[in-house]
Amino acid sequence: MTVKELKKILSEQDESNEVIFYNLDNYNLTEFKLETIIDVDNRCEITTYNEQLEESEWEMKLEIETKNVYGNDLIYPKNETAQKFAVLLKKKTLTIEELKLIKELGFSINQVTKGLDIWNNLTKKKAERLLVLGGAHQRVTKE
Numbered sequence: 001m002t003v004k005e006l007k008k009i010l011s012e013q014d015e016s017n018e019v020i021f022y023n024l025d026n027y028n029l030t031e032f033k034l035e036t037i038i039d040v041d042n043r044c045e046i047t048t049y050n051e052q053l054e055e056s057e058w059e060m061k062l063e064i065e066t067k068n069v070y071g072n073d074l075i076y077p078k079n080e081t082a083q084k085f086a087v088l089l090k091k092k093t094l095t096i097e098e099l100k101l102i103k104e105l106g107f108s109i110n111q112v113t114k115g116l117d118i119w120n121n122l123t124k125k126k127a128e129r130l131l132v133l134g135g136a137h138q139r140v141t142k143e
Contacts, residue, residue: 003044021048062102063112064094075099078112 021032032048039045063079074093077083085102086094094102099109 006044023048023050060107062099062107062109064099064109065112081107 019034021034022029023032030050032050035047035049037044037046059081061079062077062082062085064082065076065078067074067076075095076093077086082094085098086092089098103109
């Protein structure tokens with residue numbers, strides 16, 4: 001399609017009509033929002049985005065912060081999604097075991113601070129791991 005063809009189609013529309021973009025995929029229509037219309041390499045490039053998809057992707061990410069408090073390695077929720085899990089569990093901190101289950105549900109987990117690298121060490125399957133016994137966090141080394 002050329003700009004000329006697009007202008008002709010649009011000129012036949014009432015100027016006050018709302019413009020809605022859709023993507024057709026396997027007979028399913030999904031509404032998209034207009035992001036930009038720009039001139040790139042002598043072409044008119046129209047970019048759209050799916051607002052719901054971006055929002056749901058954001059919701060599937062947990063951000064955590066790890067701290068050593070009085071010799072205990074603790075994992076604190078940092079973003080809204082991680083905080084919702086903590087509220088659901090009625091806790092201020094999360095455990096490695098809880099994070100494993102959350103990850104199995106399809107959530108990604110990102111450590112947002114430096115310092116203890118509990119989550120990344122776990123995912124890299126290093127020798128150290130954390131055990132939770134009676135609510136107390138203890139560091140142990142695999143034999």
